[in-house]
Amino acid sequence: MRARLTLLVAATTVLVLLAFLVPMALLVRQVAADRALSRADDVVQTIVPLAGDPDALRLALPVQPMPVTVFLPDGSVLGAPASATPAVRLASQRGQALTVDTPLGQELVVPVVGASGTTVVRTVVTSASLSRGVHRAWLTLLGLGVALVLLSLFVADRLARALVAPILSLSSVSHRLASADLTARAVPAGPPELREVAGALNHLAGRIQDLLAAERERVADLSHRLRTPLTALRLEAESLRDPAEAARVSAAADGVARAVTAVIQQARRDAAGPSSVVCDAVAVVADRAAFWAVLAEDTGRAMTQDLPSSPLPVLVAPDDLAAALDALLGNVFAHTPDGTSFSVALSRRPSGGAILVVADEGPGFPPLTAARGESSGGSTGLGLDIARQIAVEFEMGSAPTGGAMVQLSLLSPAGK
Template identity: 65%
Template sequence: MRRRLTLLVAATTGLVLLAFLVPLAVLVRQVAADRAVGRADNVVRAIVPLVGTSDSSELELSLSGASAPVTVYLPDGRVLGAPAAPTAAVRLASAAGQSFTVDGAAGREIVVPVVTAQGTAVVRTVVPRAELTRGVVKAWLVLAGLGVVLVLLGLLIADRFARTLVAPIADLSAVSHRLARAELTARASPGGPPEIREVAGALNHMAARIQDLLRHEREQVADLSHRLRTPLTALRLEAETLRDPGDAARLAAAADAIERAVTAVIREARRRGAARPRTGCDATAVVTERVAFWSVLAEDTDRGVRRELPAAPLPVAVPADDLAAALDALLGNVFAHTPDGTDFAVSLVARPAGAVLTVSDAGPGFPESATRRGVSGSGSTGLGMDIARQAAETAGGTMRVESGRDGGARVVLELAGPLTSP
C-alpha cells in the first residue's frame, strides 16, 4: 500500500509538472527570441532616421558604432555597413515599401525600407540563431531541476503520509497474527485515520471478549470437576462393597478413567490460549492397555476381539491421553451402534511417517456424515468421532471412515511420527 501511494503521488506530480513546465519552457524560448529581435529592431530603428538625413560618411560612422551588424542598401546601389549581398527580402522590401521579418538559415532577418529623395533605401540586420536562444538552455535546466526537486519533495511527503497509514495497518496485522497464535493479551494501538482506529478498537474488543469467554469456560469446567468428585467418591465406595473382587476392580478402574478424563479436560481448558507443545507416546502401549480394558466388556456382550498389535514400541506424535480418548471413542461407538455379539478388530501397524490405527466391526456400518461434530444417528452427542479426528489432525494425521469387507464400519487413523530434533 505504501508503495502504491508513493507511485500514485509520483505519477500525479509528474503529470502536473509536465502540464506546467512544458508550456513554460516554450514561453521561455519565445521570450528569449522576442528579446533578441526587439534589441535588433531598436538598432535598426535608430539607423533609419539617418539614412535620409545624413551623408554617407556620417551614416558609415553610425553603422560602425551600432551594437549589431546593420547593412544599408542605398538607391544608387551602394552598400554601407556590414557587407552582405541583397536578399529576396531586401528586394521585396524595396519594391513593396514594407518592413519584413523573415526566418532564414542564418537567423531572423529584419528589413526596413526608407524612402529618400533619390529612391528607396533598405536597412537590414540579421539576428543569429544563437542570439534567439541565448539563455534558453540554462532556463530549461533550471526548470528541469525545479521539476525534479518538486517530484522528490512530493515523493517524500507521500512516503511520510503513506507511512502514517500503513503503520497502523501493519500493527493490526501483527496483532491479528498474535491473536491467531493464541496470544490473547495482544492489543492494537489505536492510530491513523478514524476508520483504522475504529477497526483497532473492534479488534481489541473482540480479543477481550474472547478472553472473557475462555475464562468463563474454564470456570465452568472447574465447576464441573468439583460437582463430579462427590459422585466419583460414592462410586469408589460402592465398588469397595462389591463381593466380586474383579467387578470391584473394574468399577474402580472405570471411576479412575472418568476422573482422568475430567482432569484432562480441566488441564486442556487451563492451557487453552497458550501454545500447546507437541508431545508423543508409545502407541503400542496405549492401544494395548485400552483394548485390554474394552475386552472385558466385549466378553460380557459376547463380542469377539481380533488384535493386530506390534510387539515393539511404536512412537507417534499424539499425547497418550489424546490417543486413549480417540480409541475409547471409536470402541465406544462399536458397543453403542452394533448389537451384542458383533465382533470387532483393532490393528496398529507402522508406516514410514508414523503409524496407522484401524478399528473395524461387523455391524451395519454408518455414513461418513457421522464424522461431523454433533452428528449422531442413535441419540448420542455425536462427539466421539470428532474426538478421534481431532486427535489425529492435531498431530498432523488424518482420519478416514470406510466400509469394511463384511459391510461394517472401518475407521482409519493415520498418526504422524514423533518430531525429531534438527
Template identity: 60%
Template sequence: MRARLALLVAAVSVLTLIAFLVPLALLVRTVAQDRATVRATADAQSLVPVVGTADAPTIRLTVEQLAAESGRQVSVFLPDGTVLGAQAPRTPAVALAVRGQSLTGESAAGREVVIAVQGRADGTGVIRIVVPRQELTAGVTRAWLVLALLGVVLVLIGLAVADRLARTLVRPIGDLSAVSHRLANAELDARVTPAGPAELREVAGALNHLAGRIQVLLAQEREQVADLSHRLRTPLTALRLEAESLRDPDDAARIAAAADGLERAVTGLIQQARWRRGPTPGTAASDAAAIVADRVAFWSVLAEDTGRAVHLDLAPGPISVGVPADDLAAAVDALLGNVFAHTPDGTPFTVRLARDDGEVLLTVADEGPGMPSGAVRRGASAAGSTGLGLDIARRAAQAGGGRLELRSGPEGGAQVLLRLGPPTSLREA
C-alpha cells in the same frame, strides 16, 4: 501501503508539475526569442537615419561597426542594387520591404528583421539584420534545466512529506495487525495503543474491547466447564461404591478401573478449564505403544462381549509422540468408540501402530458399512451421536504435528489414519 501512497503522491506531483512547467518552458523560449528580436529591431532602427541621409561609404562604415558590435549579419540594400555590409541575396522579405513594408520573418539562417527606409532621393532602402538561432535560444537550455531541477526537488519534497504522513497511518495499522496475531495465538492480554487518525483509533478501541470480551467469555466458559466437571465427581463416587459392592471381583475391578479412567479424564478437563493457557503443541511427549496397547486391552472386553475379533499389530516400543498421554488416550478411545457405535456387533476391526518416514501412524480399520463424507467435521454425525469423536482425534493429531486421514478399506469398511509427529525435542535434534 507506504509505497502505494508514495507512488500516488509522485504521480499527482509529476502531473501537476507537467501542467505548470511545460507551458512555463514554452513561455521562456518565446520570451528569449522576442528579446533577441527586439534587440535586433532596435539595432536596425538605429541605422534608419544613416541609411536615409548618408552616402554609401558612411553607411558601409556604420553597418560594419554595428555588425562587429552585435555579431549579427547586417545588410543594407540601396535602391541602385548595391549591397552594403554582409553580402546576402534579396529574400522575399527584402522584396516586400522595397515596397515600403517592414516585417520580421524566418529564414534558414535564423530570424530576419527587415526595415524599409523611405525618404532617400533615389528610392527606398532596406535594412536587413539576421538574428542567428543561437541568439534566439540563448539561456533557454539553462532555464529549462533550472525548471527541471526545481520540479525534481518539489517531487522529492512531496515524497518525503507523503512518506512521513504514510508512516503515521502504517505504524498504527501494523500495531493493529501485530495485536490481532497475538490474540490469534491465545495471548488474550494483548492490547493496542490507539494512535493515528480518528478512524484507526476507533478500530483500536474496538479491538481492545473485543479482546476484553473474549477474555470474559472464555473465563465464563472455563468456570462453567469446571463446575460441570465438579458435579460429575458425585456420580463417579457413587459408581465406585457400587463397583465395590459387586460380588464378582473381576466385574468390580473392571468397573472400578473404568470409573478411575473417567475420573482422570474429568480431572484433566478441570485442569484444562482452569489453565489460562495450555501447553505448547508438540512439547509434551508420551509412549504411543504403551497407550494404544492399554486402550485396546480396555476395549477388548467389550469386543469379546459383542463378538468382535480384534487384530492388534503394534511396533515394538517405546514410541515417543508429541501428544500428551491423556489426549492420545482420549483420541484412541474416540476412534475405537466409533467402531462400536457405527458398526454392527460381530464386525472385526484392526488396530495397527507403525513408524512411517519419521512419523508414527496409528490405523484403526473395520469391516463395517464405511464412513460418510464430512464425518470429521465437529458436531457432524449421521448416527445420532455428538459428532465430537473424530474431532477429538483430529485435534490430538494436530497437537502432535500430524493430521487425521479418512479412507475406505480395500474390501469395504472404514480406515482412520492418525499421523503423529515426534516431540519437539526430537524434531530439533
C-alpha cells in the same frame, strides 16, 4: 498498500508538474525569441537615423553587435555582404517594415524613405540567437521537476509508512490472538479510524478472554459436581456381592473420573497458553488398546495391534491422545455389530512424529458426514472431532477390507 500510496502520490505529482512545466517551457522559448528580436530591432533602430549619410553608415555598421546590411537607393550595399532578398525588395516597394521566417532564422527589414529613394536596413536573427538559453532553462526546469518528484516520493513513503505501520501492528496482534495468545493487545496509533479499529480489537480480545475464562471455570466446576455421584457409585460397587461385577463397575467409575480429570487438565493447559507437552505414543496407544481388548473379547471382536518396538515421542498430551483413541475405538464398538474385527496401527511419520490408523471391517462411513455436534447414528457427533483436534492431518476413508478407516498424523516434538 504502502507501494500503492507512494505510486499514487508520484503519479499525481508528475501530472501536476507536467501541467505546470510544459507551459513554462513554451513560455521560456517564446520569451527567448522575443528578447532576441527586440535586441535586433534596437540595433536596426540605431541605424535607421543614419540612412541618408553613407559616411556615417560606414562608421557605424562595423561596430554593431550583430551583422547589419544597408541597401542604398543607387543599388550599393553597405555593412555585412548580402544580396537583396524578396523581403528587401518588397519592403522597398511598399515602404513597410517586415519580419520574415527564413532557413537561417528571422529576417528583419526596415525601409527608410528619403528624397533620393528608399534605403532598406536588413538584419537576420539566427535560430541559435532565437533559442539562446532555452535549453539551459529547460534542463533547469527538468531538474526541478525530478527533484520535486523525488521529494514527493520521500514524503509519500514516510506518510505511507506512518499509515501502514499501525495496520501491520493490528495484523500482528490478530495473528497472536489466533495463536491463542489472549494477552496480545493493539496500541492505538495512526488515523482516528485505525485507532477505533485498535480499540475494537482490544475489546474483542478482552471479551474472548473473559468468555474462555468463564468456560474454563464451568469445566473446572464439573469435577466438583461429579465427585459426589462418583463416590456414591464406588460405594455401590463395593456393596455388590459378585466381586467380578464390583470390579467392573469400579473400573467404569474410575474411567469416568479419569475422563473428567483429563478435561480439567486440558482446560488448565489452554488457560496457560500453547503447551509443549510430549508423550510416548507407543505407551499411550498400547495402554488404551489393552483396555479395549477386554471389551473386544467380550463382544467377540478380533483386535489387531501393530505398534513400534521403540518409543515414539509426539507433541500431544498423553490424556489427549488417549481420549482421541478412545473416541475412535468407541465409534467402532458403537457403530459396528458385535463380532466385527478392527485394527490399531501406529507407525513413524516420514517427516517426524507418528501416524495412528484405526480401521474396522464394518459397513464403513455413511455417504454424508455429519458436522460437529451432529450425528445420524444416535451419538453426540463429537467423537471424530475430538480426534481431529490433536492431529496435524486428519483423514477419513475406507479400509482395504471395506470398512471405515481414520488416520491421524501427529507432530513430533520438533514441531514438524
